[in-house]
Amino acid sequence: MSDPASAVGTPGGAAVLAGRGLTKEFYGVRALDEVDFDLVAGEVHGLLGENGAGKSTLCSILAGLYRADAGSVLLDGEPLELRSPIDAGKVGIGMVYQHFRLVSSFTVAENVALGMKRRRTSRRQLETEVAELADVHGFEVDPTAQVWQLSVGEQQRVEILRQLYRGARVLILDEPTAVLAPQEAERLFEAVRQIADQGRAVVLVSHKMREILGHTDRVTVLRHGVNAGSGITSDLDVTDLRQMMFGTSDHDPAPRRDSHHEDAGRPVLRVTDLRVTGDRGVPAVHSATFSVGRGEIVGVAGVAGNGQRELHEALAGLRAATGSVVIDDIECNGRTSRQRAAAGLSYIPEDRLGTALAPGLPLDHNVVLKSYRRPPHSRLGFLRRRRIQETTEDLTDAFDVRGARKGLQVSLMSGGNLQKAIVGREVTGPHEVLVTAAPTRGLDLAAAGAVRDHVLAERAAGRGVLVFSEDLAEVVDLADVLLVMFQGEIVGRFARDEVDVDHVGLLMTGGAEELT
Amino acid sequence: MSRGVRVQPRGAVRPGIRLGIPLAALVAALVAGGLVLLAAGNDPIEAYRTMFDSSMNGVNAWTRTLTLATPLTLTGLAAAIAFRMRVYNIGAEGQLYMGAIATSGLALWLPADTPSLVMLPAIILAGAIAGAVWAAFAAVPRALLGADEIITTLMLNFVALSFMNYLIFGSMSFWRDPERPVPQGLALPESAELPILSGRLHWGIFVAAGAAIGLWLLMQRTTWGFDLRTIGDSEAAARYAGMPVAARIIVVLGISGALAGLAGAVEVSGVTGRLDPKSLAVDIGFTGIVVAAVARTNPLGVVPVAVFLAAITTSGSSLQTVGVQSEIVLLLQGLIFLSVTASEFFVTNRVETPRIRLRSAPPEPEGAGA
Numbered sequence: 104m105s106d107p108a109s110a111v112g113t114p115g116g117a118a119v120l121a122g123r124g125l126t127k128e129f130y131g132v133r134a135l136d137e138v139d140f141d142l143v144a145g146e147v148h149g150l151l152g153e154n155g156a157g158k159s160t161l162c163s164i165l166a167g168l169y170r171a172d173a174g175s176v177l178l179d180g181e182p183l184e185l186r187s188p189i190d191a192g193k194v195g196i197g198m199v200y201q202h203f204r205l206v207s208s209f210t211v212a213e214n215v216a217l218g219m220k221r222r223r224t225s226r227r228q229l230e231t232e233v234a235e236l237a238d239v240h241g242f243e244v245d246p247t248a249q250v251w252q253l254s255v256g257e258q259q260r261v262e263i264l265r266q267l268y269r270g271a272r273v274l275i276l277d278e279p280t281a282v283l284a285p286q287e288a289e290r291l292f293e294a295v296r297q298i299a300d301q302g303r304a305v306v307l308v309s310h311k312m313r314e315i316l317g318h319t320d321r322v323t324v325l326r327h328g329v330n331a332g333s334g335i336t337s338d339l340d341v342t343d344l345r346q347m348m349f350g351t352s353d354h355d356p357a358p359r360r361d362s363h364h365e366d367a368g369r370p371v372l373r374v375t376d377l378r379v380t381g382d383r384g385v386p387a388v389h390s391a392t393f394s395v396g397r398g399e400i401v402g403v404a405g406v407a408g409n410g411q412r413e414l415h416e417a418l419a420g421l422r423a424a425t426g427s428v429v430i431d432d433i434e435c436n437g438r439t440s441r442q443r444a445a446a447g448l449s450y451i452p453e454d455r456l457g458t459a460l461a462p463g464l465p466l467d468h469n470v471v472l473k474s475y476r477r478p479p480h481s482r483l484g485f486l487r488r489r490r491i492q493e494t495t496e497d498l499t500d501a502f503d504v505r506g507a508r509k510g511l512q513v514s515l516m517s518g519g520n521l522q523k524a525i526v527g528r529e530v531t532g533p534h535e536v537l538v539t540a541a542p543t544r545g546l547d548l549a550a551a552g553a554v555r556d557h558v559l560a561e562r563a564a565g566r567g568v569l570v571f572s573e574d575l576a577e578v579v580d581l582a583d584v585l586l587v588m589f590q591g592e593i594v595g596r597f598a599r600d601e602v603d604v605d606h607v608g609l610l611m612t613g614g615a616e617e618l619t
Numbered sequence: 620m621s622r623g624v625r626v627q628p629r630g631a632v633r634p635g636i637r638l639g640i641p642l643a644a645l646v647a648a649l650v651a652g653g654l655v656l657l658a659a660g661n662d663p664i665e666a667y668r669t670m671f672d673s674s675m676n677g678v679n680a681w682t683r684t685l686t687l688a689t690p691l692t693l694t695g696l697a698a699a700i701a702f703r704m705r706v707y708n709i710g711a712e713g714q715l716y717m718g719a720i721a722t723s724g725l726a727l728w729l730p731a732d733t734p735s736l737v738m739l740p741a742i743i744l745a746g747a748i749a750g751a752v753w754a755a756f757a758a759v760p761r762a763l764l765g766a767d768e769i770i771t772t773l774m775l776n777f778v779a780l781s782f783m784n785y786l787i788f789g790s791m792s793f794w795r796d797p798e799r800p801v802p803q804g805l806a807l808p809e810s811a812e813l814p815i816l817s818g819r820l821h822w823g824i825f826v827a828a829g830a831a832i833g834l835w836l837l838m839q840r841t842t843w844g845f846d847l848r849t850i851g852d853s854e855a856a857a858r859y860a861g862m863p864v865a866a867r868i869i870v871v872l873g874i875s876g877a878l879a880g881l882a883g884a885v886e887v888s889g890v891t892g893r894l895d896p897k898s899l900a901v902d903i904g905f906t907g908i909v910v911a912a913v914a915r916t917n918p919l920g921v922v923p924v925a926v927f928l929a930a931i932t933t934s935g936s937s938l939q940t941v942g943v944q945s946e947i948v949l950l951l952q953g954l955i956f957l958s959v960t961a962s963e964f965f966v967t968n969r970v971e972t973p974r975i976r977l978r979s980a981p982p983e984p985e986g987a988g989a
Binding site: 129172419420421439440441442444450452454457458459460461462463464468472473475476481484485486488510515 | 625628632840841842843849852853855857859860861
């Protein structure tokens with residue numbers, strides 16, 4: 104444990120919140136290793152690092168969700184023992200999690216007041232207070248609206264309002280832009296700046312260097328659970344940050360490959376006039392028509408919730424649809440997911456633990472999740488456990504899946520390793536088309552790079568690939584043809600050399616209508 | 620900075636922990652029960668010795684215990700296979716009655732001189748089918764309409780009980796002995812009685828043991844069991860893999876009902892020798908739920924648990940001879956159930972206190988990120 108007196112210098116005044124020697128282990132892996140951290144009133148402090156670098160763990164300790172194995176948290180220089188997020192809230196530390204904690208059938212005002220001690224406040228008075236608070240911060244939120252009616256960005260504002268209403272002096276935002284369209288993110292940054300200008304301290308967690316450079320005063324970089332450096336943002340540039348994040352500066356992103364490839368072969372996935380109904384019974388996809396050729400990657404960009412999930416679930420046979428889905432010349436609409444797989448469809452869904460994998464079962468079970476009925480994994484209805492074991496070992500070797508142990512349920516493995524296992528399962532064995540949703544979400548750079556390489560290998564092998572992703576940069580980087588979805592429609596279609604990212608961003612957020 | 624108790628999932632659980640912790644919980648429950656006995660003015664050592672003598676000491680004691688363990692194993696398996704798929708069949712009680720009714724009905728209907736070799740398989744199969752059909756009344760609405768099987772299977776218990784009582788006490792049915800003024804089931808022909816091994820212990824024990832092994836093989840070694848394990852873990856993953864979820868749920872509830880029906884069949888054919896509501900309606904079906912829960916739905920675990928609970932139950936009456944109320948037996952059962960099921964938490968999680976480290980945690984760099 105380091106001595107508080109040896110704290111790194113904190114420009115701009117004394118630290119309002121500080122961590123000293125914070126250490127936390129999960130399953131024998133050090134998520135945080137003696138991390139020091141200082142937060143000053145009135146600043147926006149960027150917390151940068153790859154996925155799995157320890158950002159969320161650090162925030163969760165500061166917000167009272169986890170307790171550190173070693174080290175201390177200091178508030179105004181005094182040691183602070185946080186037993187729960189409630190303790191943290193009492194001393195003015197509030198966190199907005201990636202996954203919102205809102206009651207969707209309650210109103211905005213009710214959610215803001217949720218969990219607070221009863222005061223003699225009428226509903227109208229509460230609504231007025233919330234409206235005023237929202238106004239001060241430039242949030243356009245109707246206090247009487249029910250949360251399920253709100254967009255993700257609006258819900259995020261409710262979460263922030265809730266913390267401000269409780270008088271948070273320290274506001275921690277965990278990957279706040281992950282769920283936002285670019286324009287919404289800009290609005291968030293404006294609000295964050297204003298909150299800091301009131302003398303509050305804001306922690307902005309991100310793995311995007313651009314956001315950190317553009318919108319923070321100071322930055323702390325975590326790498327593999329260690330504080331890899333802190334500094335004043337304006338003194339740093341991309342090269343510095345990259346060096347801190349990855350250790351070396353020659354770790355350039357994958358070079359952009361040629362936009363031209365050999366002539367795409369015949370279409371291997373043809374979708375015609377596909378209409379899909381969403382969970383609430385309203386149309387989620389209106390008449391989608393497109394095709395994917397052999398050796399071609401078709402990317403689908405869009406903000407989450409614009410029909411992408413319904414579309415890929417319908418393609419995979421997990422959701423009823425009308426229209427035509429032809430996989431390698433076999434009409435598959437109305438067929439089961441198993442029949443589609445037999446026709447040549449491989450599918451990597453968004454939801455890894457729970458859909459792509461049975462979370463409570465071990466890796467070998469999940470590796471043969473789709474092939475267990477075929478030789479060599481079974482014969483006459485009996486599983487052949489040695490063959491299953493061999494397949495599992497081959498796959499973990501070939502796809503660098505680490506952390507598996509015999510009998511260990513996969514939910515205790517890390518996201519990157521799980522996704523590599525899923526990708527491995529889906530690209531091994533006979534198939535002609537790969538449909539993949541959010542293939543690199545939540546992965547660290549190395550794992551994401553490996554997954555991208557496998558997607559490119561599929562293309563090189565002459566298979567058709569359909570990639571859904573909310574990460575615009577990624578889908579632009581991968582796609583030969585880019586489709587843009589907005590409100591259930593395909594509103595844009597770009598060949599690789601025609602892609603204009605600003606235009607795509609505008610289409611994703613419905614901005615195209617404003618232009619015309 | 621002070622640190623509190625830390626709880627972490629163990630991940631892969633070693634067999635020593637898997638067995639050792641529940642056993643320790645069992646001992647703890649017996650100790651707690653001993654304190655209760657002491658408080659009630661009894662000598663716990665004497666009480667436990669009496670219980671042991673009457674249920675596990677000697678051939679006669681084991682015969683009594685295993686005779687009760689036989690149907691308990693079957694209803695335990697019935698609950699276990701359903702619970703494994705997160706389908707909560709709590710209707711084993713009623714399915715057992717329907718099995719008993721079908722078995723005794725067919726045995727009385729077939730000519731009395733039918734050879735045992737034909738008679739026994741036929742009537743036992745009839746019991747299993749009846750249990751399955753009774754379960755299907757809950758399974759089909761569940762699979763097609765999503766009707767809550769907890770409610771339907773529970774309600775069907777009362778229907779089955781009333782039906783069985785009606786056959787013997789409420790009517791001059793085919794099952795009732797017309798010669799007797801006191802309502803009683805008609806005795807089954809000799810050819811319909813399961814051979815006796817010793818005392819009252821009958822061949823039904825082989826049916827139960829075979830069912831346990833067969834079910835374990837089915838679950839662990841077949842593609843069909845692969846489906847069940849997947850569905851039980853995540854229906855979404857099962858759908859994703861293309862498994863026919865609704866069909867599997869119907870079949871599993873059917874098998875569950877068939878196992879409970881088997882319990883009724885072997886009780887009628889092996890123990891009561893007639894449709895006897897009073898000796899059949901002794902909560903064997905409900906106790907099976909306890910068996911399955913303590914055995915953590917493992918078919919092979921069901922057998923020892925059923926034997927143990929049977930031993931505790933059979934030793935109940937003997938305790939009265941040393942002045943202990945038989946209610947204490949119920950209390951002990953409850954304590955063991957609570958203790959062993961609660962110990963599951965310590966099987967799946969490692970609990971570390973700041974000073975006493977139950978197991979040191981060496982850093983294992985396995986590439987498992989946070």
